[in-house]
Structure formats: C-alpha cells, structure tokens
Amino acid sequence: MVRRDDPATMAELQAFIDSLTVEVDGMPAIDDDARDRILGVTGVTAHGIVRPAGPIASLLIGYLVGTGRAASWQEAADTVRAAVRARMDEHPADDR
Numbered sequence: 581m582v583r584r585d586d587p588a589t590m591a592e593l594q595a596f597i598d599s600l601t602v603e604v605d606g607m608p609a610i611d612d613d614a615r616d617r618i619l620g621v622t623g624v625t626a627h628g629i630v631r632p633a634g635p636i637a638s639l640l641i642g643y644l645v646g647t648g649r650a651a652s653w654q655e656a657a658d659t660v661r662a663a664v665r666a667r668m669d670e671h672p673a674d675d676r
Contacts, residue, residue, distance in 0.1 A: 608645060614653035621661045628668045637664060 585593075597615060601607045610618070618641055626634030641656040643649075650656035 608653065610653055614657070617654055617657035617661075621657050621664065624661065625664045628664065 594612070594615065597610050601609050618638060621641065622634040622638045625637035626632075637660050640660050641650075641653065644656035644659060645653055650659060
C-alpha cells in the first residue's frame with residue numbers, strides 16, 4: 581500500500597485533509613484507510629505509468645466519489661487501481 585512516513589508528517593497530512601472536508605461542503609470524510617489507498621494508487625500510477633499520471637488517478641478517485649459512481653473512497657481507489665493495473669498489464673514497461 582502506501583509507504584509509511586513519519587508520524588508527524590502523516591498527522592500534518594491528516595489535519596490538512598480534515599480541514600478540506602470542513603471547507604468543501606458535502607465532502608465525505610477521508611479516514612486513514614481511504615487516505616492510504618488514495619496515496620497508494622497515486623504512487624502506483626506515477627511509477628507504473630508515467631509520473632504525471634499520478635495526480636490524474638487521484639482526480640479520477642475524487643470524480644467517482646463526487647458523482648456517486650463509487651460508494652466510498654475505498655471503492656473508488658480500488659476501481660482506479662484495477663484500471664491502472666490493467667493498463668500496466670497491457671503496456672509493460674518495455675513498450676514505453
């Protein structure tokens with residue numbers, strides 16, 4: 581899943597995430613598990629496809645949740661991860 585950063589970094593990140601959920605009306609809370617899945621998918625995408633694709637994967641996770649196409653952050657992250665893995669399987673690193 582996600583590389584574990586030091587506790588202070590993760591606490592600061594979670595405080596940032598929590599502040600966004602307050603500022604963005606109707607945004608579902610992002611707990612530790614959801615955060616770790618989102619970061620994990622972003623990392624896999626950035627390293628397995630091309631680096632700029634990582635934030636796009638995160639955007640797609642948010643899109644799935646925001647439009648109701650996924651019931652949770654976890655479901656959205658799993659959906660995008662599966663799509664990324666399928667893309668990586670279709671186009672191995674040797675083909676890039």
